[in-house]
Amino acid sequence: MSKATFDPNCYNKSDNTPFATVLEKHLSRRSFVKSGLGLGAMTAFAGVGLVGCGSDSAEVVTPTVPPTPTPPTKASVKLGFDSIKGSLTDSVVVPNGYRAQVLAPWGTPLNDKAAPWRDDGSNSADDQANAVGQNHDGMHLFPLNEAGDDALLCINHEYIEPDALHPSGPTYDETTGLRTLIDEVRKEINAHGVTVVRIKRVSGEWQVVHNDEHNRRFTGATVFDMAGPVAYSDYLVTAFSADGSQARGTLNNCGNGYTPWGTYLTCEENWPDYFMNNGALSAADARIGVPAKATRYDWDHMAGNSEERADEFRRFDVTPGALGALYDYRNEANGHGYIVEIDPYNPRTRGVKRTALGRFRHEGCTFGKLEAGKPLVFYSGHDSRFEYLYKFVSNAVWDEADAKSSNRIATGDKYMNEGTLYVARFDEGGKGEWLPLTEDAVAKDGKTLGEHLGSLAAIIVNTAGAADLMGATPMDRPEWCAVDPFTGSVYLTLTNNSKRTEANPANPRLKNNFGHIIRWDEGDKPTEFSWDIFVFGSPANGNAETNLSGLAELNQFASPDGLSFDKRGILWVQTDNGAKEVTSYTNDQMLAVVPSTLLDANGKQLPLREGNQMELRRFFVGPNGCEVTGFAISEDYTSVFANIQHPDNWPYSADASAETPSGTKLRPRAATVVISRIDGKEVGV
Numbered sequence: 001m002s003k004a005t006f007d008p009n010c011y012n013k014s015d016n017t018p019f020a021t022v023l024e025k026h027l028s029r030r031s032f033v034k035s036g037l038g039l040g041a042m043t044a045f046a047g048v049g050l051v052g053c054g055s056d057s058a059e060v061v062t063p064t065v066p067p068t069p070t071p072p073t074k075a076s077v078k079l080g081f082d083s084i085k086g087s088l089t090d091s092v093v094v095p096n097g098y099r100a101q102v103l104a105p106w107g108t109p110l111n112d113k114a115a116p117w118r119d120d121g122s123n124s125a126d127d128q129a130n131a132v133g134q135n136h137d138g139m140h141l142f143p144l145n146e147a148g149d150d151a152l153l154c155i156n157h158e159y160i161e162p163d164a165l166h167p168s169g170p171t172y173d174e175t176t177g178l179r180t181l182i183d184e185v186r187k188e189i190n191a192h193g194v195t196v197v198r199i200k201r202v203s204g205e206w207q208v209v210h211n212d213e214h215n216r217r218f219t220g221a222t223v224f225d226m227a228g229p230v231a232y233s234d235y236l237v238t239a240f241s242a243d244g245s246q247a248r249g250t251l252n253n254c255g256n257g258y259t260p261w262g263t264y265l266t267c268e269e270n271w272p273d274y275f276m277n278n279g280a281l282s283a284a285d286a287r288i289g290v291p292a293k294a295t296r297y298d299w300d301h302m303a304g305n306s307e308e309r310a311d312e313f314r315r316f317d318v319t320p321g322a323l324g325a326l327y328d329y330r331n332e333a334n335g336h337g338y339i340v341e342i343d344p345y346n347p348r349t350r351g352v353k354r355t356a357l358g359r360f361r362h363e364g365c366t367f368g369k370l371e372a373g374k375p376l377v378f379y380s381g382h383d384s385r386f387e388y389l390y391k392f393v394s395n396a397v398w399d400e401a402d403a404k405s406s407n408r409i410a411t412g413d414k415y416m417n418e419g420t421l422y423v424a425r426f427d428e429g430g431k432g433e434w435l436p437l438t439e440d441a442v443a444k445d446g447k448t449l450g451e452h453l454g455s456l457a458a459i460i461v462n463t464a465g466a467a468d469l470m471g472a473t474p475m476d477r478p479e480w481c482a483v484d485p486f487t488g489s490v491y492l493t494l495t496n497n498s499k500r501t502e503a504n505p506a507n508p509r510l511k512n513n514f515g516h517i518i519r520w521d522e523g524d525k526p527t528e529f530s531w532d533i534f535v536f537g538s539p540a541n542g543n544a545e546t547n548l549s550g551l552a553e554l555n556q557f558a559s560p561d562g563l564s565f566d567k568r569g570i571l572w573v574q575t576d577n578g579a580k581e582v583t584s585y586t587n588d589q590m591l592a593v594v595p596s597t598l599l600d601a602n603g604k605q606l607p608l609r610e611g612n613q614m615e616l617r618r619f620f621v622g623p624n625g626c627e628v629t630g631f632a633i634s635e636d637y638t639s640v641f642a643n644i645q646h647p648d649n650w651p652y653s654a655d656a657s658a659e660t661p662s663g664t665k666l667r668p669r670a671a672t673v674v675i676s677r678i679d680g681k682e683v684g685v
Contacts, residue, residue: 002135002158002159002627002629004646007272007273007289010384010385011287011288011384011464012385012387012474013468014468016471017473018473018502021502021503021504021505022426022427072486074486074487074569074596074599076569077568077684078685079684080684081619082617083618083619084618084620085554085618086587088585088587090623090648090660091650091657091660092620092621092644092673093621097677099655099676099677100620100656101206101673101674101676102654102673103641103672104132104153104155104208104672105117105651105671106131106132106134106670107123107131107669109127109131109210110130110131110195110208110211110215110217111130111210112211113129114126114128114129119666121167121168123187125183125184125187125190128191132197133155133191133219134161136156136157136630136643136645136670136671137157137256137630137643138155138156138253138256138266138562139155139256141153141154141632142262143634144198148201148634149201150198151634151635152199153197153199153632153641154195154196154264154342156267156630158269158270159192159270160188160191161646162188162297164667164668164669165187179298179301182307185302188297188299189219189221190217190220191219192249192250192251193222193253194217194218194253194340196215196216196218196264197209197214198214198215204680206674216347218266218351219250220249220250220251221248222351224246224248224335224350224352225350225351225353226244227355227416228356228416229455230244230355230359230457231245234325234331235457238315238328238335239311239328240311240315242326244331246335247332250351252269252274254362254364255362255479257367259341259367260367260376263412264341265339265340265342266340267362267363268336268339268340269362269383270383271361272289272291273289273290274295274316274336275290275291275295275317275336276291276292276293276295276300276318277290277292277317278317279319279320283465284334284461284462285318287462287468288361290318295317299313299316300316300317303317315329318332334359334461337361337362338357339353339354339365341354341416343408345408349408352413356392356417357416358392358437358463361382361384361387362380362382362383363383363479364379364381364480365378365380366378366482366483369483370400372397372398372400373397374397375396375419376393376398377393379481380481381475381493382464382478383477383478384477385477385497386475387464387474387478388423390424391434392416392422393420394418395419422434422435423470425472425473426473426505426506430530430532431529432520432530434526434529435467435471435472436470436527437449438459439455439456443469443470443471444471445469452466453465453469473504473506475494476496476497476507476515477494477496479493479562480561480562482571485565486569488521488522489520489521490519490520490522491518491519491571492518493515493562495559495561495576496537497512498511509546513558513581514536514537514542514558514579515558515559515560516535516560518531518532518534519531519533519534533607535607535616536548536551537558537559537582538556538557540553541581549607549608550610550611550613555613555614555617556582557575558575558577558581559575559576559578560575561629562628562631564631566637566684571593572590572591573593573616574589574590575590575627575628576588576627576629586621587621587624588621588626589628590618590620590631591617591619593615620675623648623660625646625648625649625668626646626647626648627646630643638682640674640676641672641673641674641675642673643673644670645670647670648668650669651669651671656673
């Protein structure tokens with residue numbers, strides 16, 4: 001989540017035991033998460049020996065069965081770069097021996113329908129609908145060949161900067177205070193969403209493939225199908241979708257994920273304040289934060305304009321009218337707050353909102369380690385102060401043949417429409433419980449969620465309210481999850497929470513300005529897990545109660561946000577820092593560590609602490625004003641992709657490390673940066 005869009009309000013009014021209280025007791029008798037594979041490890045098939053033949057006797061020969069090969073429990077890779085110093089410049093910084101290239105910045109045309117990007121902000125709404133969106137965030141790379149030099153890049157666009165998007169910012173009538181230019185508003189809506197763009201590596205440089213059939217945009221106006229428990233329910237009936245089967249637009253696309261069958265998952269995060277309600281807020285909308293005031297960008301100002309098409313602006317006002325849901329947009333916000341599945345390989349498919357995975361401010365969606373014959377698990381955090389961590393367990397069990405499915409959206413239907421949504425409670429002693437959000441789940445007061453809220457669709461629409469009732473643990477802004485490909489352990493960034501006044505085991509620091517990363521292993525039952533804290537963010541000069549991980553100048557960080565493992569077992573950590581103790585030393589950054597190699601004498605996984613903390617190394621620093629976010633890596637590991645969001649005065653050239661000259665003022669452009677070694681070898685090692 002960008003600092004520019006963070007909602008400081010607390011919508012969780014429950015009295016659930018805060019994570020910090022649990023963590024405080026837990027730290028006094030530290031227990032580490034178990035080592036080994038955990039429940040998510042892939043089971044290998046044993047070989048079968050041959051029965052002896054050709055003998056004249058009837059003797060039975062016992063076949064020799066070789067032992068079942070055991071997958072490795074730790075990575076073999078080692079980081080091969082020196083941690084770099086912090087930076088406060090209008091440029092990116094990479095280790096010695098590396099280079100950084102700007103790729104697909106905001107406004108890059110995807111086809112001939114878009115004019116080239118103009119540095120005066122004068123491109124039209126139609127241009128923007130056919131060009132890369134603004135403020136890149138989560139992303140993933142989908143290969144098109146085995147060589148790893150031809151791929152589809154899916155990029156989230158979290159929000160807009162109107163002052164950069166337009167020549168002189170948005171236009172308002174001086175008398176009425178209302179928006180006046182319809183093309184400006186359409187341009188803003190079109191700058192949101194997701195970009196799918198084909199890229200190729202030619203002579204060592206990645207390039208956008210112009211006019212490729214795969215290139216397309218999903219925007220704040222694109223029509224999506226609804227699937228899962230809320231689809232076709234009364235909760236989605238609007239003047240646009242009378243049967244509740246569709247919703248328009250995807251907004252505030254921050255974190256992301258992907259599926260084992262090759263689709264992209266984009267997450268709708270800070271979407272509530274794109275809407276407004278001047279009437280009575282539903283319990284679900286009040287809990288999630290839909291405002292009873294103006295919308296974030298005032299798009300509703302254009303409602304009733306003579307050029308408005310199909311209520312494209314009216315729909316952002318969700319105030320109930322007198323005639324019922326078929327005649328207004330009281331349910332429009334119910335079509336937002338989901339995980340959205342997109343098939344990048346088939347440009348003729350529509351995106352699908354997967355309601356079974358919950359409705360809240362999603363930050364990322366990560367599947368657990370695969371095991372044939374077992375359900376799929378997806379993890380997602382709700383990025384706000386004192387909110388929760390969720391997991392979804394599919395009813396369908398994993399069939400490895402589905403990894404090669406040609407009907408990928410149908411495969412998504414199989415695994416993501418039916419299952420059980422859980423919310424996490426972190427208990428003392430490093431134990432935890434997943435609490436089901438189902439109609440028959442018994443809440444804290446002894447009543448079922450069905451008695452409290454009604455149907456499963458009602459529970460999903462008010463996911464956060466259901467989690468309140470179950471007694472989930474309020475966390476310090478749970479954001480991205482990542483799963484270690486060797487151990488199956490799951491890692492979660494808890495960005496910060498300056499409002500915390502009571503501690504718990506999982507959130508132990510009061511006024512947690514620096515954040516931390518927690519991890520867990522699933523237990524023997526789907527409702528059990530064990531956890532510890534992997535690392536605490538801190539300035540290097542933090543006191544003993546702050547710098548609990550013993551961080552030094554070369555790896556100090558705050559506000560961990562983006563989080564990704566590559567297949568080699570390297571964990572990449574990105575920051576969205578607002579703590580002056582660290583921002584005075586460095587801009588936002590990306591660090592790397594190999595967690596599965598940090599073991600004690602008994603083979604148990606260790607957290608990062610003084611003594612091993614230099615295994616965490618700073619790899620990349622972004623330009624002034626930016627957030628470093630989004631991670632992808634090529635199939636051959638020779639190119640790492642990271643996004644630069646809302647830079648102050650960058651990029652100056654195609655060389656991302658070229659500093660903007662003093663006195664030169666640029667219209668800032670979010671962009672993807674490709675990081676590679678000059679010698680062409682694997683990145684990071």
